[in-house]
Amino acid sequence: MAGNSFGKLFKLTTFGESHGTAIGGIIDGCPAGIKLDFDAIKNDMNRRKPGQSKIVTQRKEPDSVDFFSGIFEGITTGTPIGFVINNTNQKSKDYSHIKDVYRPSHADYTYDKKYGVRDYRGGGRSSARETACRVVAGAIAKQMLNHIKINAYTSAVGAIQLETSYEDLDFNLIESNPVRCPDSAAAKAMIERIAEVKKKGDTIGGVVTCVIQNVPPGLGEPVFDKLHAELGKAMLSINAVKGFEYGSGFKGAQMLGSDHNDRFNKDGSTQTNLSGGVQGGISNGMDIYFNVAFKPVATTLQKQETINASGEVVEMQGKGRHDPCVVPRAVPIVEAMAALVMADFTLLRRQETKDW
Amino acid sequence: MAGNSFGKLFKLTTFGESHGTAIGGIIDGCPAGIKLDFDAIKNDMNRRKPGQSKIVTQRKEPDSVDFFSGIFEGITTGTPIGFVINNTNQKSKDYSHIKDVYRPSHADYTYDKKYGVRDYRGGGRSSARETACRVVAGAIAKQMLNHIKINAYTSAVGAIQLETSYEDLDFNLIESNPVRCPDSAAAKAMIERIAEVKKKGDTIGGVVTCVIQNVPPGLGEPVFDKLHAELGKAMLSINAVKGFEYGSGFKGAQMLGSDHNDRFNKDGSTQTNLSGGVQGGISNGMDIYFNVAFKPVATTLQKQETINASGEVVEMQGKGRHDPCVVPRAVPIVEAMAALVMADFTLLRRQETKDW
Amino acid sequence: MAGNSFGKLFKLTTFGESHGTAIGGIIDGCPAGIKLDFDAIKNDMNRRKPGQSKIVTQRKEPDSVDFFSGIFEGITTGTPIGFVINNTNQKSKDYSHIKDVYRPSHADYTYDKKYGVRDYRGGGRSSARETACRVVAGAIAKQMLNHIKINAYTSAVGAIQLETSYEDLDFNLIESNPVRCPDSAAAKAMIERIAEVKKKGDTIGGVVTCVIQNVPPGLGEPVFDKLHAELGKAMLSINAVKGFEYGSGFKGAQMLGSDHNDRFNKDGSTQTNLSGGVQGGISNGMDIYFNVAFKPVATTLQKQETINASGEVVEMQGKGRHDPCVVPRAVPIVEAMAALVMADFTLLRRQETKDW
């Protein structure tokens, strides 16, 4: 039902198809009095936008955002923030060849089954283009979260995995390379792997790791709206995501309780953090960290057989300019969704504090 | 905010602490006219309840549910279904020794930080006791989902992993052994492993796999309320869950697009199903399958150091009767949460169909 | 969709039919640390319960409430408060005669049309019995609202209307008579009128006025969730309510702007209060006051013709013990719903305050 909103107190609702006039959204519930840093918003937009490096799609989209309301003299007023991003790069003709064709592992077929009608020009609503709106809202959420720090980075491209724990990484290096991996050796290997895959007209998957630091204890709601459950939903709502794990994650399922328990220090912090900063769905003040698995982009430039709306087998070949690997551009999207979740729980937390 | 409800159209709200008088809930939005099979509800309750086998806690709780409303002459009336499960087994004295103590990797500390006050007798609201209410609602949801079939089973206990794909398993064997693994050889190994761990007073993690079959296409909402995102949130809201993956999951992150894409058959089905039955957040009619990772139970019977509310280091040792491995009893809980998600999207789907 | 919940942050969900085993509810979102005054809750229950005076139904229901969770050692814990009120007075046989009969101006017909099945024993879910749960939650909400004072009273019974403005009334007199009118002369006339109507086996309508004082400025949400809009919905959700007006109300529609505007004093208060304490949907710190119109109870003890489920004309005559006028017992219900609205906006308000 009306599934295009995210959050309860800090609430984003988005609209827009990849090849319509524009995409945009409304941020409802952003507190008043926040002096916005528009450069920071622009910077996150640039990290997500196409054409930023050789290893991502060469499509050109300025992705400039127009704010229509909720901001007066640079300061949020507490009223809804409406914004629009124009689609300047609608090469509809690029898509005419797939008008009736269901591209394998795309949402063409399911949208047709669900709605009976669809904007066949590209991904329409299912296109990752929609995530640009998430980045806008996330960038504003980050500015609301004074102290909480959110950093995401590429921790795997295909089989190339960064084994180093986040504690031993320098987050300042994330933006030092186009693949957004804070380890220069791993980054180099990942970039080469992507280049190789791209040359074959193929695509490859990967993993984004996200770390949330300086989190106050008490964020998250028992029992269904646990902090990590909302983070999981937020990440799984991003295009191409197939899995989510936090703290010890799937490895934790192989462990013994005697090894998995995090011992307390006297100040309430813990000596280990296999819990991943959350106990019983509520933040405990330790770092929150999680992994997000992305499948390879479904659009390859190789010939493949598929069917059309009439159930006829047709041959197709992806055209246009697509990402050989979605992960580098997904990093700011993961951060944005994490920021939306933390903003929502931060606002919610305020009504629980005892000092009436 | 009021995080004790799940679902939008088929909505469950629960209450209750592990050591209060009772737990219970309200199912709001269950359609009228469903003739309830109370034995089926009782059966799911029995699969979750303690004391059902040697490899789970020996605690005895009948877990009988009293329905107070929304059902007339055995048929649902469309009004809210209120139900209560009495806590017959409150051994409060078992817990007196941890009144001020924060048990490692439990929610004692975070609840204290969040609320400033808590029911210190056992897990209180954070206890898995609450999941009994989910099983009640899930059992009713299953009866609403005429055709959709939901089967969960234990696919891993610690390092013992069932490699067989779900397609090659006989779900009728799930209940043939106490660990709920439909492969007798693997089941035997898992049971032995749990017994071994139990003898040491330790605990161990594991994985539950769930398969949803006969799903009509069109369930799930773009863009934030994707079907797999809601399933992920549902599973991550279960106690002790650390990770969720569907379809190709984390393995998919290592694959190439040319290998990952699912080719269509003429009827719209696909030759492979790495997508896991969902495209763009909407069901495509293929089987939905996913894995849920559970950490080892935090309460071990071994001595461990921890702190109390005053920050003093104290030694504690778990008492009472706890599960050495939560996975066997988690199987019906995973099914219940899956049923709640499918019921919600099934009701929602009805308002989209074109035939006004 | 699942319309049995009220509120967003302070959220009440109720269940129960008039002739089921029990009714009850869950209060989710009540802050932790409130030391509950159970006598105050009992007192509000007694003000609503049947059999409390000669001018209300002589039905006897103790209406004692059992709390199952969310309260530990008399203090709220922040977890959901589950409660149940047993139906001790189910005279089902009283209702056997209307099994297939649609009583005029009752909900029998509409429930049948909506659900196709219903609990025909009395009003079922549509019975005002359900409001007992609202009074429980409202009594707890009142205790959360330290300073805000909520007083409702009977301002009209049929044509007998209390003309005195609330400012000239002594709210301490509200409970001094069974009709709950703080003006003894008017109260006397109202009581006589009700007795007269009762003798004829007839019923009569009336008006409840409610005044909310010591309200801080800033409560209420633009643009759809205006404070008075939520109050209006809350009141209109009470059985038998036909109208709601606040401040100048319908009289205001006849006025000139030059007469209607409230002049400011230097401190921001206003010299008049035709606005009724709300501007643009947000409280301005002045008293909030409103009127709620109740229709006459539909069940009269006079013979009347109606139809049954087969569309046959049948003669019926109300039996049992019904209220000749619902207004006296509605007073605490109006207060309860007002308290729920104010509690919700009070919690919400906290997340907006600037002092992060």
Add this chain to the structure above:
Amino acid sequence: MAGNSFGKLFKLTTFGESHGTAIGGIIDGCPAGIKLDFDAIKNDMNRRKPGQSKIVTQRKEPDSVDFFSGIFEGITTGTPIGFVINNTNQKSKDYSHIKDVYRPSHADYTYDKKYGVRDYRGGGRSSARETACRVVAGAIAKQMLNHIKINAYTSAVGAIQLETSYEDLDFNLIESNPVRCPDSAAAKAMIERIAEVKKKGDTIGGVVTCVIQNVPPGLGEPVFDKLHAELGKAMLSINAVKGFEYGSGFKGAQMLGSDHNDRFNKDGSTQTNLSGGVQGGISNGMDIYFNVAFKPVATTLQKQETINASGEVVEMQGKGRHDPCVVPRAVPIVEAMAALVMADFTLLRRQETKDW
């Protein structure tokens, strides 16, 4: 919390200040496959827009709406419909004189108290300008409601009241005069009264009556989301509304049960309709009718004393072009909100029907 959304399944979220760049909204949940009549949308916009007749504000605003998504080749796709209406007529200088001034009976003071910062140019978010977005969404909702007919009209301007029952009126005459009263004699008197008031620089209140016909039985949700309760909230959320009554309304509070009960005909219809088409919160198939009371516009052109943000008394005089009576332009807004409520309950109703 994020109070700028209305509806659950057919959901409108709006943004925009009266003097920002633009206002707009997102309609989420509109079913796919509706061929939109854009002229009908334009027509409702024109009925609301300023400058349409002598008795409304002479401000000129084209109020043309741009749709950005959710519509493909003129047909709704089921994805969110994003739209924007540019503010072409921002005479900010007109408002410079009230930068720090709190206009009496406006929301300047309450927004300042709530948010601590506001767009002081005119009403900002509290301006009725926002209702243009409601009319856009309402016009689309009307097109979804094939059979249900919604007609609103002016039934009172100040003391001039139209006594004729809606059944004896010809709705085709509503648009035959600028005051939108389907009785030409009453219309003439109302227009003269408004002209008179306008000459004095004063304003006057009035009443809008709305009639919803061809409503199927079964719409509306027990117990809190009653059909008339949602209609009441919808109307009370419109600027300047002070009261709502449906069916017998406040008059019903003076009646006897023996007079108020609606007798059934054999087909389930009723001989009278004092209930106003709703029983127990659920539609019964009879006409739904209600009255909405509007206060006089707060901005008069007469000199008045007020205070500024520093609490100093200042003299002010409304400038610019304001409505002497809001009622004629409110008629399409009342219809729009009624349409949104009916659309929401119509979609919701679909998930209850028995034919699985």
